[in-house]
Amino acid sequence: MNGTETILRAGARNLGAALFLLGSGAAGAAEYRLSVDPVTIDTGEFVRSGIGYNGASPGPVLKFREGEDVTIVVTNNLTESTSIHWHGLILPFQQDGVPGISYDGIGPGETFTYRFPIVQAGTYWFHSHTGFQEPDGAYGAIVIEPKNREPFRFKRDYVVQLTDAHPHSGDRIMRNLKMSADYYNRKQRTVFDFFSDVSKKGLGATVDDRMAWGDMRMMSTDIEDLQGFTPLINGKSAQQNWTGLFTPGERVRLRFINSSAMAYYDIRIPGLQMTVVQADGNNVQPVKVDELRIAVAETYDVLVQPKEDRAYTIFAESMGRTAYARGTLAPREGMSAPVPELREDPRLTMADMGMSHGGHGGMDHSKMGQGSSGAMTHKMADGSTMEGMDHSTMGHGSSGAMTHKMADGTTMQGMDHSTMGHGSSGAMTHEMADGSTMQGMDHGGHGAMAMKGADPFYAPGSGLTPVAAEGGKFLSYADLKAQKPLYEHRAPTREIELQLTGNMERYIWSINGVKFEDAEPIRLTYGERVRFKFVNTTMMTHPMHLHGMWSILDVGAGKWNPVKHVVSVAPGTTVYMETEVDALGQWAFHCHLSYHAGSGMFRKVVVEEGPEHSKALSGAKVRG
Amino acid sequence: MLFRNLRSLSLLLFVTTVTVSTAHAGEGHGKGSKADIGQPGDPAKASRTVEVQMFDNYYEPESLSIKEGETVRFVIRNKGALVHEFNIATAEMHVAHQPEMMMMVQHGVLKGDRIDLEAAKAMQTSMGHGMHKESNSVLLEPGKSGEIVWTFPEHTDLQFACNVPGHYDAGMQGDIKLTH
Numbered sequence: 001m002n003g004t005e006t007i008l009r010a011g012a013r014n015l016g017a018a019l020f021l022l023g024s025g026a027a028g029a030a031e032y033r034l035s036v037d038p039v040t041i042d043t044g045e046f047v048r049s050g051i052g053y054n055g056a057s058p059g060p061v062l063k064f065r066e067g068e069d070v071t072i073v074v075t076n077n078l079t080e081s082t083s084i085h086w087h088g089l090i091l092p093f094q095q096d097g098v099p100g101i102s103y104d105g106i107g108p109g110e111t112f113t114y115r116f117p118i119v120q121a122g123t124y125w126f127h128s129h130t131g132f133q134e135p136d137g138a139y140g141a142i143v144i145e146p147k148n149r150e151p152f153r154f155k156r157d158y159v160v161q162l163t164d165a166h167p168h169s170g171d172r173i174m175r176n177l178k179m180s181a182d183y184y185n186r187k188q189r190t191v192f193d194f195f196s197d198v199s200k201k202g203l204g205a206t207v208d209d210r211m212a213w214g215d216m217r218m219m220s221t222d223i224e225d226l227q228g229f230t231p232l233i234n235g236k237s238a239q240q241n242w243t244g245l246f247t248p249g250e251r252v253r254l255r256f257i258n259s260s261a262m263a264y265y266d267i268r269i270p271g272l273q274m275t276v277v278q279a280d281g282n283n284v285q286p287v288k289v290d291e292l293r294i295a296v297a298e299t300y301d302v303l304v305q306p307k308e309d310r311a312y313t314i315f316a317e318s319m320g321r322t323a324y325a326r327g328t329l330a331p332r333e334g335m336s337a338p339v340p341e342l343r344e345d346p347r348l349t350m351a352d353m354g355m356s357h358g359g360h361g362g363m364d365h366s367k368m369g370q371g372s373s374g375a376m377t378h379k380m381a382d383g384s385t386m387e388g389m390d391h392s393t394m395g396h397g398s399s400g401a402m403t404h405k406m407a408d409g410t411t412m413q414g415m416d417h418s419t420m421g422h423g424s425s426g427a428m429t430h431e432m433a434d435g436s437t438m439q440g441m442d443h444g445g446h447g448a449m450a451m452k453g454a455d456p457f458y459a460p461g462s463g464l465t466p467v468a469a470e471g472g473k474f475l476s477y478a479d480l481k482a483q484k485p486l487y488e489h490r491a492p493t494r495e496i497e498l499q500l501t502g503n504m505e506r507y508i509w510s511i512n513g514v515k516f517e518d519a520e521p522i523r524l525t526y527g528e529r530v531r532f533k534f535v536n537t538t539m540m541t542h543p544m545h546l547h548g549m550w551s552i553l554d555v556g557a558g559k560w561n562p563v564k565h566v567v568s569v570a571p572g573t574t575v576y577m578e579t580e581v582d583a584l585g586q587w588a589f590h591c592h593l594s595y596h597a598g599s600g601m602f603r604k605v606v607v608e609e610g611p612e613h614s615k616a617l618s619g620a621k622v623r624g
Numbered sequence: 625m626l627f628r629n630l631r632s633l634s635l636l637l638f639v640t641t642v643t644v645s646t647a648h649a650g651e652g653h654g655k656g657s658k659a660d661i662g663q664p665g666d667p668a669k670a671s672r673t674v675e676v677q678m679f680d681n682y683y684e685p686e687s688l689s690i691k692e693g694e695t696v697r698f699v700i701r702n703k704g705a706l707v708h709e710f711n712i713a714t715a716e717m718h719v720a721h722q723p724e725m726m727m728m729v730q731h732g733v734l735k736g737d738r739i740d741l742e743a744a745k746a747m748q749t750s751m752g753h754g755m756h757k758e759s760n761s762v763l764l765e766p767g768k769s770g771e772i773v774w775t776f777p778e779h780t781d782l783q784f785a786c787n788v789p790g791h792y793d794a795g796m797q798g799d800i801k802l803t804h
Contacts, residue, residue, distance in 0.1 A: 287789070
């Protein structure tokens with residue numbers, strides 16, 4: 001079966017001798033050895049000391065097989081304590097690798113042996129969960145081969161692991177950010193920008209604008225609070241040009257992993273469309289895109305089919321457009337294709353401040369009852385009216401924020417239809433501005449709302465809303481639908497609101513205004529299904545990561561909602577995810593931006609036994 | 625059950641594709657394509673029956689070998705959990721057909737695991753797009769079966785493929801090798 005033929009090249013790294021030893025072919029058990037070592041990182045732009053695995057950063061690609069039991073013997077050759085967290089893997093909490101929560105960590109010179117069953121397949125990664133060792137280079141990839149054949153076909157298979165290597169050590173960066181939150185922001189607005197704004201907008205508007213930003217203690221350029229990094233693909237900078245080979249016509253699987261400390265990337269391959277087949281290790285119904293944004297700690301697997309006998313550039317711009325990673329797909333070594341220019345950097349807008357309350361901004365329909373309420377009239381900002389929307393049949397489901405883009409370009413903003421039904425086809429009538437009517441649309445799957453574009457996972461008018469560089473389709477969370485639902489779909493048993501908060505001036509990041517050291521753990525009960533409501537009150541985008549249990553991202557698709565391990569929450573938005581609480585123990589739950597997690601945007605989650613323990617054990621999980 | 629409207633097979637076959645322009649029976653669809661893809665065959669003249677199983681998102685078998693001019697009866701079974709298509713055409717025709725299938729998704733006609741006939745009617749009414757039965761394809765809900773009898777041409781590069789958005793590019797396509 002050529003569809004599952006796997007050729008892992010994962011860069012021209014020395015994998016070290018001791019990697020895939022023992023147990024090869026033997027069903028059921030495999031043993032791996034990893035050493036945690038001081039290494040030298042040479043990006044071509046700077047050389048620094050860092051931390052790696054088996055003598056290199058990034059570490060090796062660990063290849064597991066679904067259904068086997070793995071033993072991983074980790075030896076710490078550093079002079080300080082370390083840890084390894086298996087990002088996205090479902091395992092007993094004592095094996096999760098978070099010091100202070102799962103275990104005590106691994107002291108200098110010590111060896112720790114991890115043992116756990118592999119109960120899933122797909123693309124994941126591993127990294128240190130100690131201090132800022134991960135930004136210092138302590139990360140690697142995990143590829144798990146599925147028990148059954150994949151629901152797609154490919155001939156080549158490459159890990160494309162991104163990071164944002166910085167010349168400063170993580171500890172130094174944290175100190176500098178604490179001293180001055182804009183220490184690494186090279187895109188500050190200047191007095192010249194001020195006069196330029198005055199001449200464009202007038203003095204009053206400019207001053208108001210500035211005062212608003214000042215109140216937030218933020219700037220419109222605060223998209224990347226850590227700049228000056230060198231993006232790497234599989235350890236190679238743009239000039240070092242990581243290259244993956246193909247024969248024209250072959251379908252190539254690229255496993256994108258964003259192992260950055262802080263940087264989101266917008267990824268495209270000029271000349272090729274990408275078919276997204278997996279998100280965070282879980283298969284999704286394939287969706288063809290021209291570009292995608294990968295949040296910190298996410299993974300996306302895509303298929304591409306280069307047909308021409310030429311090179312193609314993998315181009316990954318940081319979201320703040322301060323730097324790019326670049327690699328190449330080519331029929332032969334040594335080839336390259338043109339490298340695009342960085343696009344102009346985006347500016348945050350008032351919408352990203354959560355201030356776009358003009359017109360429809362911020363309408364929260366989340367309390368719309370089941371079966372209640374008849375026709376609603378939506379008055380548009382321009383005075384036109386959208387009438388006759390009947391939400392009465394929308395039932396008891398769930399869905400994320402939704403934007404109705406009208407034909408004339410006006411937008412119905414920030415509508416939160418969080419109780420709109422799942423699959424029940426509430427017949428909505430959308431009276432379009434041009435008088436035409438669209439009928440019988442089923443909003444059970446809100447991905448379809450990408451009729452006219454605007455991504456519902458960004459605040460309407462947000463400066464961060466992604467647009468494909470060369471036109472075409474930009475992946476939205478709303479496009480992600482599980483290929484095969486992992487759990488039975490059911491109503492959540494309760495909701496927990498988590499406000500993502502921060503004080504930019506002091507560089508303190510927190511949840512519900514409380515930083516980790518001062519916070520009580522979040523207590524969950526085994527067997528419940530918790531709906532988490534993330535309300536981002538900050539102007540930064542936060543990739544929230546719950547350990548040990550899946551994050552079912554609410555995209556409004558009911559049972560097809562995708563199952564993830566990182567949920568990115570853009571400024572000024574509210575995003576929901578649900579978790580089947582099916583793993584006892586204590587777990588970490590945090591923003592995956594290293595310096596946000598390190599300064600307080602972090603919680604411990606404790607899962608306690610409950611009355612439904614035995615019932616839940618017998619299993620809501622439906623996927624084999 | 626999965627679908628409320630349990631209709632007859634023939635009605636399911638009715639909702640196979642959306643064609644924007646008029647389609648002529650027997651020529652399949654794919655605007656502007658002049659390739660000879662063959663035509664519907666006489667079941668009595670079928671030399672054999674080929675079973676094709678559709679899974680999420682692939683076929684078994686993955687490719688077909690057929691004699692030039694041969695008339696074949698295909699029995700197609702959807703053994704997956706998603707809606708799938710079996711469509712005989714050239715690669716270019718498949719690609720041209722895909723935006724139409726996308727439109728069906730956007731109008732709620734084509735759901736992940738079912739075909740919404742009410743939405744199909746509404747789409748027809750509001751958009752004025754016709755729903756035509758195409759004899760070179762079947763679109764099947766999970767658990768359903770369909771049949772095509774097809775007489776193959778002589779020198780055409782044909783593929784069988786599923787044009788449900790994303791499926792073709794994920795690899796749900798197979799070559800039809802025409803032999804002497």
